[in-house]
Amino acid sequence: MLAFLIRSLEAAMIFTFAGLGELVDQRGGVLNVGLEGIMLFGATLGFIAAKITGNYFIGFMVGMGVGALLGLAHGFFSITLGVDQVVSGMGIWIFGFGMTTYIGNPHTGPLGLERLPTVFEISPFFFLAVAMVVVVWFVLSKTGWGLNVRSVGEQPEVAEVSGLKVARIRYLCVIFGGMMSGFAGAVYGLYYNPVWNYNFLMGWGFISLALVFFSMWNPFLLFGGAVLFGLLWQLSLNPQMFFPGLASRYIWRMVPFIMTILVLILISSNWFRTRWGAATPEALGKPYHKE
Amino acid sequence: MRRYRFPKLMYLVLVLLLLVAVGLAACAQQPATEAPAQEQPAEKPAEEKPMEEEITLAIEHFSIIEGTTWSGAHDRAGKRIAEKYPNVSYIYREEVGPDSTVPFAEELIAEGADIVIGNAEFMGLPLKDIADKYPQVIFGSVIASDLTTKPNFVRFFPRQYQALYLEGLVAAALTESGNIGVVSAFPSVQVIRRQAGFTLGVLDGAELLNKDVTIYVKYVGDWYNPTEEREIAKTLIDQYKVDVLTQQSDSGSPLDVATESGIWYVGKDMDIVGEYGWSSTDTVAISFDTRWEVIYDRMVQSKLEGNPPETVMYPGMESTFTLADGTVETTVDIMNDGKVGVEAISPKALPKIPQEIVDLVKQRREQMMKGEWDPFTAHAFISNGTGLELEGQPVPEKGAEVKPAGETPTVEWLLAQFNFDLEGVTILE
Numbered sequence: 011m012l013a014f015l016i017r018s019l020e021a022a023m024i025f026t027f028a029g030l031g032e033l034v035d036q037r038g039g040v041l042n043v044g045l046e047g048i049m050l051f052g053a054t055l056g057f058i059a060a061k062i063t064g065n066y067f068i069g070f071m072v073g074m075g076v077g078a079l080l081g082l083a084h085g086f087f088s089i090t091l092g093v094d095q096v097v098s099g100m101g102i103w104i105f106g107f108g109m110t111t112y113i114g115n116p117h118t119g120p121l122g123l124e125r126l127p128t129v130f131e132i133s134p135f136f137f138l139a140v141a142m143v144v145v146v147w148f149v150l151s152k153t154g155w156g157l158n159v160r161s162v163g164e165q166p167e168v169a170e171v172s173g174l175k176v177a178r179i180r181y182l183c184v185i186f187g188g189m190m191s192g193f194a195g196a197v198y199g200l201y202y203n204p205v206w207n208y209n210f211l212m213g214w215g216f217i218s219l220a221l222v223f224f225s226m227w228n229p230f231l232l233f234g235g236a237v238l239f240g241l242l243w244q245l246s247l248n249p250q251m252f253f254p255g256l257a258s259r260y261i262w263r264m265v266p267f268i269m270t271i272l273v274l275i276l277i278s279s280n281w282f283r284t285r286w287g288a289a290t291p292e293a294l295g296k297p298y299h300k301e
Numbered sequence: 302m303r304r305y306r307f308p309k310l311m312y313l314v315l316v317l318l319l320l321v322a323v324g325l326a327a328c329a330q331q332p333a334t335e336a337p338a339q340e341q342p343a344e345k346p347a348e349e350k351p352m353e354e355e356i357t358l359a360i361e362h363f364s365i366i367e368g369t370t371w372s373g374a375h376d377r378a379g380k381r382i383a384e385k386y387p388n389v390s391y392i393y394r395e396e397v398g399p400d401s402t403v404p405f406a407e408e409l410i411a412e413g414a415d416i417v418i419g420n421a422e423f424m425g426l427p428l429k430d431i432a433d434k435y436p437q438v439i440f441g442s443v444i445a446s447d448l449t450t451k452p453n454f455v456r457f458f459p460r461q462y463q464a465l466y467l468e469g470l471v472a473a474a475l476t477e478s479g480n481i482g483v484v485s486a487f488p489s490v491q492v493i494r495r496q497a498g499f500t501l502g503v504l505d506g507a508e509l510l511n512k513d514v515t516i517y518v519k520y521v522g523d524w525y526n527p528t529e530e531r532e533i534a535k536t537l538i539d540q541y542k543v544d545v546l547t548q549q550s551d552s553g554s555p556l557d558v559a560t561e562s563g564i565w566y567v568g569k570d571m572d573i574v575g576e577y578g579w580s581s582t583d584t585v586a587i588s589f590d591t592r593w594e595v596i597y598d599r600m601v602q603s604k605l606e607g608n609p610p611e612t613v614m615y616p617g618m619e620s621t622f623t624l625a626d627g628t629v630e631t632t633v634d635i636m637n638d639g640k641v642g643v644e645a646i647s648p649k650a651l652p653k654i655p656q657e658i659v660d661l662v663k664q665r666r667e668q669m670m671k672g673e674w675d676p677f678t679a680h681a682f683i684s685n686g687t688g689l690e691l692e693g694q695p696v697p698e699k700g701a702e703v704k705p706a707g708e709t710p711t712v713e714w715l716l717a718q719f720n721f722d723l724e725g726v727t728i729l730e
Contacts, residue, residue: 013539017532111365118368119579120557203531205553208365210527247532248540250730259730260522 014244014251016131020202021214022233022240023139024194028218029225029232030146031190035081037150037227038183039163039293042084043099045191046215047106052077052195054110057206058117066126070196077192078185080106085184089177092297103215111208121204135197140233142190147229159183163291166298176298194218217243220270226277227291239266356389356604358382358597359414361397361405363421370551370571375420378593382601385625389601402427410435416600422447429454439600439610446490448717450612457596458491458716460617461570462498463669464589464633466676467662468547468567469502471587473514474658475565475650476545482537483518483726484530484548484555488689492549494719495569496726499547501676504725506658517541518722519729527552534558541729545586553579560584565650568637575639582638582647590636595622615712619672631670635662642666677715681706687728688721696721 028045035042042048052073060069080102087098129137150156158179161169166176198211217239224239225232245252246262276282277290360379362372372395379391392412394405402424406417418441419425425442432440432454441455450456472481481503486492500516507514519533531554537543538558547567548555556573559566560580568588573579596614603610616632623629637645643663646654668674686699697703703721704710710719722728 013535017535115365115367115369119553119573119577120560125561203527203554203557205527205531205557207525207527207552207554210552212526212528214528244532247529248536251540254730 012131014248015241016133018240018244019136019237020133020240021243022236023133023136024198024202024214025218025221025236025239026139026143026233027135027194027197028191028215029221029236030142030229031077031081031187031194032219032222033225033227033229033232034146034150034159034190035183035187036222036294037163037291038159038180039166039291039296039298040085040088040180040184040187041095041099041295042081042102042184042187042191043096043219044080044084044102044106044215045099045219046211046213047103048077048080048188048191049195049198049211049215049218050106050110050209051080052192053199053211054114054117054195054206056192056196057121057199057204058114060123060200061117061121064123066123066200069200070193073192073196073199074189075192077195078189080192081184081186081188082181084188085181088297089180089184092299095295095297107209114206114208117206118208119206121200121206123204125204126201133201135201139236143229143233150229160291162298163293166293170300176300180298191215191218217266220267223277224270224273226273242266354388354605355413356386356415356601357413358389358391358416358418358601359406359409359412360391360393360418360420361402361409361424362393362395363397363419363424365395366393368577370573372420373576374571374591375418375593378597381594381622381624382597385623386601397424399424399427403431406431406440410438414438415604416441416597418597419443421445439604441596441600444491444613444716446717448613448713452609452612455600455610455612455614456716457614459591459593459596459632460615461589461591461633462495462677463617463675464635465495465498465569466502466505467635467666468569468587468589469499469504470506470658470662470665471502471646471650471654472499472545472547472565472567473503473506473512474510474654475586476512476514478542478544479513479515480541480543481514481516481545481547482534482541482543483516484533484537484546484550485518485520486524486550487520487522488687490689490691490717490719493688493722494715495549497682497719497723498676500723500725501680505661505676509657509661510655516726517543517729518726521550523550525551527554530554531558535562538562538564556580556584572636572639572645574637583649585637586647586650587635587645588637589633590641591633592622592630595620595630595632598622613712613716615716617672617675618666618669635666675709678709679706682710682721683724685722685724685726685728687726691718691720694718694720700724 055076056069056073059072060066084098087093088095158174162176162179170176221232221235224235242265246259249259249262358379360375364372366372366376383389383391397405402419409417416439419428420443422443422445428440429451432451439453444456444458503514503516517537521529530550530552534555535558545565546559556566565586566584568585570591572588572590574585595616600610618631620632621629634641635645643659681702682704684697684701684703688696690696
């Protein structure tokens with residue numbers, strides 16, 4: 011049971027890192043559906059860097075760096091060029107899938123470094139994830155920076171008139187989002203499953219993306235959702251532990267996505283908009299052109 | 302003032318993306334397996350056959366080659382054939398899907414290919430559609446469960462279960478907890494057959510040592526899913542107290558978990574220590590290697606001699622190929638860190654293995670190399686009541702004796718109809 015919980019939390023921390031970055035992205039009004047691709051890049055290049063240098067720190071830095079660069083690229087397409095954000099994000103995903111397979115193949119196999127230590131059998135990254143949740147919540151809710159981010163995600167014209175530089179703030183958001191996704195990938199590739207194989211994430215970026223909508227753009231709800239998704243993920247592997255014979259593990263595996271679809275349906279309903287209308291960043295997914 | 306709304310269309314797109322993700326979570330990769338070869342002491346010089354005709358062997362690999370155990374071994378086979386015969390050249394294509402099998406094949410034929418291989422069934426089968434169009438070309442495909450053939454469309458697979466049987470003997474000797482774990486892909490004839498070889502070895506080893514051994518099999522649902530393979534390996538260790546782990550799936554994650562957990566790992570398909578250095582003999586107790594060149598050589602010979610090829614090839618340890626340097630290698634063999642036979646047992650594991658098991662490994666290997674003994678002939682097949690229901694062929698009831706000891710199952714039955722686990726395994730949900 012303890013092992014089950016610990017492994018659930020390890021999955022949850024990776025969802026949390028990537029989800030927090032995407033949450034900040036979206037609060038700034040930019041949707042990045044290319045999380046999976048950025049995570050693949052962060053995991054692959056971080057893995058290669060750590061393997062070559064024998065240094066975990068360099069691996070994580072490379073993962074974050076490549077994530078930031080891809081976030082910047084997404085920003086260039088979606089903010090400067092104003093292209094459709096979904097198309098740009100999909101492009102990053104497909105690019106990440108193909109390119110990391112090409113780059114990583116010669117490095118197929120285990121990392122070969124001594125494992126990073128745990129704290130009371132729990133990953134140190136889990137505690138970092140909790141800290142990041144608090145920091146992101148604080149910055150978004152209690153600081154002027156957070157207000158600026160939320161402003162450009164809600165009403166960019168008003169923010170612009172108020173003197174804010176919408177493009178610059180959105181760029182910072184997408185770079186931060188990319189960096190966090192790259193870091194999440196690096197945590198996967200260097201800590202959670204330190205064996206390089208092509209396309210090894212198998213949808214974890216999409217789980218993190220789903221999590222942001224599930225959380226209704228609240229960092230604490232996002233963390234709760236990450237833990238829930240982590241538990242469901244583990245449950246999908248061992249359903250006989252709690253619900254023997256109830257449903258196939260392949261059904262359990264889809265539950266996080268089904269739950270997210272239900273949340274999406276809920277928050278797009280008129281009732282929800284009337285009652286909880288503030289949940290969705292108003293300008294999310296829409297390119298902003300200065301008038 | 303303009304108000305922005307997250308457009309409904311965008312929700313639709315996101316829902317579609319999530320559905321894609323559901324698909325990603327549920328879908329699978331394809332085949333898996335095989336291994337590189339290796340060196341035995343050079344026994345005889347390479348037979349230099351006078352060969353006038355120029356032959357081109359073409360292999361379509363379903364995956365990339367570099368760093369892979371399946372396509373890597375096929376690629377090595379092509380290179381070894383070309384190295385041995387100066388008049389045979391080897392060409393290939395990588396990452397070939399079923400939709401591109403035929404276009405690539407025609408391209409390869411235009412480049413002079415006389416033999417065209419698909420190294421997995423799902424993408425090799427389309428070759429039969431052009432077999433009549435190119436009667437002068439020999440086409441071939443690995444078998445997963447289908448046995449369709451044509452006079453120039455060959456189906457083949459190596460008897461890996463023989464090496465797996467020997468691995469099972471070693472695994473039975475090494476387990477202290479009495480629990481052996483298998484991270485497996487999904488129930489299919491190929492997987493069931495391979496697991497059966499391993500199971501018989503474990504049961505024989507346990508009987509010889511008078512040990513109680515349980516084999517736990519947990520399916521990933523896919524040949525390749527690194528994250529789930531890792532989690533299942535951890536589950537087997539944490540919850541089922543497994544101290545010897547093997548896999549019938551494709552990623553390196555179970556090996557990494559075994560290393561991390563300090564338990565024994567039994568490899569498959571290739572000598573991952575000697576070939577790729579993915580681990581050491583401190584973790585890998587034993588592994589095996591597959592030499593596809595034994596099969597490809599038969600095709601080359603039939604082409605050179607102008608004879609029609611055998612349409613189903615299922616060679617085992619009795620069949621050999623002589624490399625250009627004179628090394629003789631069997632179709633499959635236990636192999637670890639570049640060593641074969643009992644030498645392949647990890648030096649760290651060897652002291653823990655009773656001598657009678659080492660002797661039995663040696664004896665059975667020699668018998669199989671001489672074609673005098675086979676685990677599938679020697680043993681009865683008692684159904685575990687689990688497996689894969691095939692069309693018109695349900696899984697036999699638990700305890701049913703499907704084949705008595707001493708009877709040799711047909712090649713066709715082994716390759717396409719072996720649909721039940723043998724008694725002695727525990728299939729986990």
